[in-house]
Structures are given as structure tokens and as C-alpha cells.
Amino acid sequence: MFNTMPNGIQSTMKRLEEIDRRDRLDGTPRLQRLRQIPPETGRFLAILAANAPDGECIEIGTSAGYSALWLALACRATGRRLTTFEVLEEKVYMAKETFREAGVEDVVTLIHGDARHFLRDYARVAFCFLDAEKEAYSECYELVVPNMVSGAILAADNVISHQADLACVVRGAAADGRVDSVVAPIGKGVLICRKA
Numbered sequence: 001m002f003n004t005m006p007n008g009i010q011s012t013m014k015r016l017e018e019i020d021r022r023d024r025l026d027g028t029p030r031l032q033r034l035r036q037i038p039p040e041t042g043r044f045l046a047i048l049a050a051n052a053p054d055g056e057c058i059e060i061g062t063s064a065g066y067s068a069l070w071l072a073l074a075c076r077a078t079g080r081r082l083t084t085f086e087v088l089e090e091k092v093y094m095a096k097e098t099f100r101e102a103g104v105e106d107v108v109t110l111i112h113g114d115a116r117h118f119l120r121d122y123a124r125v126a127f128c129f130l131d132a133e134k135e136a137y138s139e140c141y142e143l144v145v146p147n148m149v150s151g152a153i154l155a156a157d158n159v160i161s162h163q164a165d166l167a168c169v170v171r172g173a174a175a176d177g178r179v180d181s182v183v184a185p186i187g188k189g190v191l192i193c194r195k196a
């Protein structure tokens with residue numbers, strides 16, 4: 001399914017992968033960089049999202065929309081929509097262009113703002129990808145987990161690349177009776193939590 005993606009999505013992904021690669025080499029300031037997931041993480045998330053139970057599919061931290069394209073593939077394959085949150089205006093502008101170019105506007109809703117102000121409104125979460133500033137992880141986790149349906153997945157990126165910053169989130173999930181969790185050593189390290 002993800003091996004034969006539409007040309008528009010594939011070419012847009014390639015364009016973003018090239019910008020991200022260049023950003024990391026040329027000293028682009030951190031907040032301007034796309035800081036997106038590598039392709040193997042995208043494929044991993046799409047496979048997980050395609051197997052999530054019925055409910056809402058959300059993403060916290062859109063940047064230019066690269067990971068959202070992978071999730072949009074899963075949503076399209078399973079007849080759902082993705083809602084993705086981005087706080088920075090310039091990234092929202094880039095993500096809009098990404099979704100238009102890739103032809104996924106029919107399955108993606110982009111919300112401009114701090115996700116923490118909106119998450120209480122999502123009461124039946126089936127899949128959540130958390131990829132925001134690390135200081136926001138604990139708060140986002142606590143806002144999302146109570147609203148996850150049984151069998152829902154929360155995936156949080158960077159738990160190996162930012163091990164020190166996110167150790168409390170990983171430890172908290174391991175001790176949380178509401179979820180089963182494991183760290184998958186894919187890309188920058190993805191914490192997977194499944195609602196019991």
C-alpha cells in the first residue's frame with residue numbers, strides 16, 4: 001500500500017526530504033529547520049496508523065507536513081481524516097503548500113495554534129503522533145491519553161535522540177497502568193503507547 005503511493009505525494013516527500021537534508025548541513029537556525037522524521041519513521045507510523053481502531057487521527061507538530069503525508073496515506077487507505085496542529089505561522093504556510101501540492105487536502109485538516117489548547121476537544125483518539133517541543137510532551141501526553149479509545153496508539157518521536165529531555169516521559173509511560181509502552185529504535189527513537 002505505501003510502496004505504490006500517488007506521484008504527487010512521492011514527489012512532495014522527496015522535495016521536503018531534500019530541504020530537510022540541506023537545513024541540517026547549512027546551519028539553518030533551529031526554529032526555521034523542518035526537523036522532520038526520517039522516511040523509515042514515516043513508514044512505521046503509517047503502518048501503525050492504518051491498524052489503529054476507529055476514532056480520530058491527530059498529529060502534534062506539523063512543521064512543513066512531511067510526517068502528515070505519511071499519516072495521510074494511512075488515513076486515505078482506511079477512510080479517515082488527519083488533524084494536525086502547528087503553532088508557527090511560517091510552518092503553517094509551508095504545510096498548506098505541502099498538502100496542496102501532494103493533493104491530500106481532502107484528508108488533512110491543519111490547525112494553527114498550540115495543540116494544548118485544542119486537545120480536550122478530541123474525545124475519541126485512535127492514533128496520535130507527538131512531535132512537538134520537548135517541554136510540551138508531558139502535558140500533551142496527559143491531555144491525550146485519557147481520551148484514547150481502547151487499542152489506540154500514541155507515538156512520540158525523539159525519545160532516543162533527546163533521551164535526557166524525554167526520560168521522564170518514557171519512565172512515566174512505563175509506569176502508567178492505562179497503557180502498554182515500548183521504545184522502538186527506529187529513526188530518532190519512537191515511544192509507542194497502546195491504550196489498554
Ligand SMILES: C[S@@+](CC[C@H](N)C(=O)[O-])C[C@H]1O[C@@H](n2cnc3c(N)ncnc32)[C@H](O)[C@@H]1O
Pocket residue numbers: 034035036037060061062063064065066067068085086087088091113114115116131132133136
Ligand atoms: C520536530 S518538528 C515536527 C516535524 C514533523 N512532525 C515532521 O516530521 O514533518 C516540531 C514542530 O512542532 C511545532 N510545535 C511545537 N510545539 C507545538 C505545540 N505545542 N503545538 C503545535 N505545534 C507545536 C513546532 O513549531 C515545529 O514546527
